[in-house]
Every structure is written in structure tokens, then in C-alpha cells.
Amino acid sequence: MNIESNQILGKWTEYTLSNDLGMRVSVLDFGGIITKIMVPDRNGNIENVVLGYRNYQDYQTNPNYFGALIGRVAGRIQGASFNLNDKTYTLAKNNGDNHLHGGPDGLHQIVWDVSPFQTDEEVGLTLTHRSADRDSGYPGNVEIKVTYTLTNHNQLILDYAAKSDQTTPLTLTNHAYFNLSGNLKTTIHDHHVTIDSSRFVELDPNLIPTGKLLDVEGTTFDFRGGRVLGNGFNNNFEQNKIADSGYDHYFIFDHAEAYQATLQDPVSGRVMLVTTNEPGVVMYTSNGLADGLPLAEGTSRKYLGVCFETQASPASLHHDGFPTVILNAGEPYQKQTVFTFRLEN
Template sequence: MKITSEKVLNKWVETTLTNNNGMQVRFLNFGGIITEIIVPNRDGVLENVVLGYRQYEEYEQNPNYFGAIIGRVAGRIQDASFHLDGKRYELENNEETRHLHGGYGGFHQVMWETSPFQTNNQIGVQLSHTSPDGEGGYPGRVNVTVTYTLTNKNEFFIDYQAISDKKTILTLTNHTYFNLTGQQKETVGNHFVNMNSDQFIELNQNLLPTGKLIDVTHTPFDFRKGKRLIEGLKATHPQNITVGHGYDHYFLFNKDAEPSIIVKEDTSGRILEINTDQPGVVMYTGNGLDNQLQLREGMSKKYLGVCFETQGPPASLHQQGLPSILLEANEPYKKQTRFAFHRY
């Protein structure tokens, strides 16, 4: 196992974690952006299974949030505001009237301090950042640590830890787009997804959660026995159409169900298994990707990647009955998501 680093664009450092099987995870200290994950297919051929830009300069803006750490709050916040203990907090309107993924200066746009570590069985890097009180409109000075860990079992762990000196709101995630075909050979339509979720949150025409929980039974959102993503991409269900024909919805996980998600891709024989202690996930099928972006293996296109943004629901700020994203002062925030790669 080894950790290597090199400077890119004379201002960022890209670190590569390599395990004894040849699996690699590559990421920047800017935004914690994961630029490549290289894993074997059924024949042992190592290929990249995530979307990333060909030119590093493109990560400066990164409107699609490729591979980035997202915070302070992942997802959309209605009216770019929320109330906390009777006080209204105004956030940045960075998506029309909405606040999206932490705003213009969100965690996807900051330089993270890095500290590598290695044991007999794992290697990794701890990324640290302090967000000052009031940044982006959020209350509290928040110290955040995100740890990337690679094991010899082809497991990639993301551990999120934070603490705030004031009561605030917080839910962190990672915005990597996966494509298990390898090297972007095809879109993700034929990815077969199993997900332990009985309900998802309805979205309105502005892509904001209404707070209504919809039962997945007899809908394209029922992944409990598994289905190919293409079913939702071609579906006439109003919720698939609302997000541009596909998925961009928050699925609530069934309690104590393990693993949370399994993704299989027949042509490569790759399996991605996702476990998390978050209450749910936003599954986004790249409905907004256009064909103008130069990615590492070719031009972008709609449905070229699928994101599994494990997180708490920001809809809980305005709607009742959903898991909370409130964080009390001096209360540790601690979450983990595991991505394990297998073959069949």
C-alpha cells in the first residue's frame, strides 16, 4: 500500500491512495475532490469508475460538483433561509431562489489541510477545515474533519466529523458520480440498483421537497428487489419527469437494513456496495449533464454518472416528520459511508 502526492496547476495537491490489489483513489486538497477511483472489472482490468474533468482548471468552478465534499448542508434549502430558535438565517441564493450545497463558498470550494496516515491494513488522508461563524449565513464556528481511507479489501471509507461552538445545521456528503462500466463506456441506464427504501420525498416543480413521503410500491422508485436505472429514466411517472426524466430524490432508508445500496453492472462484472449510518440518500442520475464538458475519458452526456449522496434531509428545516439536521453546540457530528467494490 502506498500514498503518493503531486502538485497540479501549481496550486493544488493531488494525492493517490493505492492498495495491494492495484485499486486507487485519487483526490485534490481543493474541495476534497475525488478525481479518479480505479478498480478491476471481472477480468482484473483496472479502469476508472467515476467522472472527472480532463483539465484540472475545470474544477475551479465545477458547477456539477464532480467528486467534491459538500457542506455545510448538502442539498437544497427552500427560500435560502431557515429558522433556528426563533431567529431567521439568510443564506446565499446560488440556485435561483434556493440555497444549494452550501452556497458559493461551500466546502467544495475550500482548500483542505491534509494529513496522511498508514497502518498494516489501510492508508488514508485526514482533510481538515474550519468554517468561521457566519460564513455563508450559517451560525457557529465549525471544525470539520473528513477522512478518506482505503483498505486491501477494496473498501473506501469516508468518515465525517465536526463540532460547532453554536447550535447550527449540518449535513455533509460527497458528490462523486459513479459509472461502473469503466472509462465511461456507456451511460448508467443498465446499472442494476438495490436499495432498502420504502419511501422517498416528493419534489415540486422547483426541485424542492414538499415534505410528503411517497410509498415506492408500484412506482419506478421501488428498488427493494432491484431494478435497472433505465426504468426511471424512461418512466412517465410525474416525479421522474419533474427532475428532467430520471432521479434526483431523497430516499429514506429502512432502519437496520444492511447494506443500504448495491449497484451491479453486467458488462464489467463490477459491484458497488454502499453502507452508511445516514438516514437516507439522494440518488441523482446526472439528468442535468450536457454534452459540452471534456471529461477524462471523453465528452460528458446525460446519464453518464449516478451519485449516491448519503446525507440527512435539509427538507426537515421546513417540513415535519423527517430526520433532523440540527447540530447542538459542542455536540460531535459523526457519520460514515463505506463504498466497497467487488466482482461477479
């Protein structure tokens, strides 16, 4: 187990966590951004399985949120406003008339305080930040702690903890784009996904939840038995068409299986298992990723990565029947998501 740190652009620090099996995870204090996850394929080749910029200065704007911590509220908030306890709160608009991923000054844009730690079996980073009352329009002073832990079982554990002095919306996530081919050798068309979910959230043409939950049965959104992502990269189903011929939808977990989601690449043999105590996940298949951005191992293009944004649903601010994002004053917020990397048998 090992931790290394390097100065980046004279203003940030990148930490690299290494375990005894050769897995490495690199994280910036800026935005809590995961810049690289290095894991072996079936032939022992250790390669990067997340998208990241070639030039670190591109993380300053990072419109694609590569690898970043997202909050206070992950996802879109309709109309950039919400009502809470008979009061209306107005947020920054950064996605048309809507508020996306905590706004332009969200948690992806701050430099976190970082404390590394190490034991015989794990190595990690504790990131802390105090988000002040009315940051980006949200009520409450919120103390936030996010812990990245790398184990000797090739697990990357993300623990999210927070407490607010006022009742406020809060749902945190990480926005890493995964591509298990390694070093971006291919798109994710042939990546095989399972999701333990029988219901997903219907979106309108602006990617805002309509308030309806749809049954996955008989659709390209039924991942309960597993399917390749390319099945949904089309306009044959209206909800795929709305998401620019892909997926950008919230799936509510049934929590009936050991893993809430799995991702497999048949060529490399890499498998990623996702376990979480979150109520659901936004799966985003980089449908809006522009061509030609200089990435660490090539150039960007559509369908180059898939995000598993484990979280509650911001639709709960405007509709009943969705997993709530409301954190009551003084109540502890404790969420965990674990990404376990293995090889196919």
C-alpha cells in the first residue's frame, strides 16, 4: 500500500493511492476529481479505466464533470428553484432554465482539504469542506466529508458524510466515466450492464423528470438480466431518443440482488461491481460528449464512457413518490458506494 502526491499547475495536489495488487487511483484535491483508475486486464496489462483530460488545466472548467465530486445536489433541479418549509429557494441556472450538479460553483469547483491515511490493508484520502449557508442558493451551513478508500481487494470505496444546521436538499455523488476496455481502446457499445431495477424515471425533452416512473419490462431500460449498452444507442424507444440516443436516466434500485449494478467488458475481461446504500443511480452513457477533446489516452467522442451516479432523486423536490434529497437539520447524512474490480472467470 502506498500514497504519493504531486503538485499540479502549482495550485493543486494530485494523490495516487496504490494497493499490493497493482491497482492505482489518482485523485485531485480540486473537485475531488478521480483522474485515473489503473486496473489489470485478463492478461495482466494495467490500464486506465476512466476518462480524464490530457491537460490538467482543462479540469478548471470541466463541463463534462469528468471524475468530479458532485453536490450539493447531483442532477437537474427543475426551474432552478424549490419550495421547502413554505419558503422558495432560487438557485443558479447553469443548464438552460435549470440547475445542474450543484450549479456553476458546486463541489466540483472547490479545493478540498485532504488528509491521507494508510493501514496494512487499505489506503485512502479524507476530503472535507464546509459549504456555507446560501452557497449557490442552498440553505444551511453543511459540513461535508468524503472518504476515498482503496483496499487490497481492488475495491474503491466512496463514503459520503455530512451534517447541516438547517433542513436542506443534499445528495452527493461522483461523476467518473468508466470504460473497461482500458486506455480508451473502444467505445462502450459492447460493454455489458446489469442494473437491479424494475423502474426508471421518465424524462421530458429537456431531460427533466415528468413525475412518472416507467416499468423497464419490454424496453431497452431492462437491465435486470443484463444487456449490452449499444442496444439503447438508438431512437427506436422515445426515452432513448430524448437522451440523444442513449441513457441519462435515474433507475430506482429494487435492492433484490447482491450488486446494484455491474459493468463488464468481454474483450479485456474486466468487471466492475457496484454496491451502494443509495436508493438509485443515474446511468449516463456520455451521449453529449463532444468530439475531439484531448484526453489522457486519446480524443473524446460520443459513447466513450458510462457514469454510475449513485444518488437520491432531485425530482423529489417537485414530485411525490421519488427518493427524497431532503436532509433534516442535525441529521447525519451517511452514504456509501463501492466499486469492486475483478476479472471474468
